[in-house]
Amino acid sequence: MQPEHEQLARISAGDAAAFAAWASSAEAPLRRSLRPFAALCDTEAVLQEALLRVWQVAPRFVHDGRPNALLRFAVTAARNVAFSELRKVTPTATEVEALHRALDAQGEVTLSAPDPLLRAAIARCRDKLPAQPARALAGRLEGVGEDRALASSVGMSLNTFLQNVTRARRFLADCLARAGVDLDLELSP
Helix, strand or coil: CCCHHHHHHHHHCCCHHHHHHHHHHHHHHHHHHHHHHCCCCCHHHHHHHHHHHHHHHHHHCCCCCCCCHHHHHHHHHHHHHHHHHHHHHCCCHHHHHHHHHHHHHHCCCCCCCCCHHHHHHHHHHHHCCCHHHHHHHHHHHHCCCCHHHHHHHCCCCHHHHHHHHHHHHHHHHHHHHHCCCCHHHHHCC
């Protein structure tokens, strides 16, 4: 994972791949930050609008020196969009009060640092992948775009690409399980 300032500089310069990488790491914490709104508005639409706003503001965004600056901005943007949506449905005073209590209880949303031991185990397992699944997985992880374009970029038909990505995922899951990695525990929020 690249340093935050470097990633922000790339995003600010309009690098869609850098933004996609950031968004994929920020999506889960953003979704968690919107949980209190879930009963009152369409949080999926709110999330999409917030990500769009982050992309639009990124060229003018100024890092404040604290960790997760862009994520904190995204959470604020998402909550502002959610509150705008709430004004359209006019929640009861009790619902608004409960929402504020839930938001206060959440505290600050942060990205957790990647586990170096888990990353090493994943790298070892990726190194053991057969050639075709390894190529397909690399295309999926490093590429940007739809599966058809990704498949073409690695010289595979769409069906072959999708089968190889599935094989790679299955192989990685089995390899990690043999290495003692509990994926259910690692993937839980």
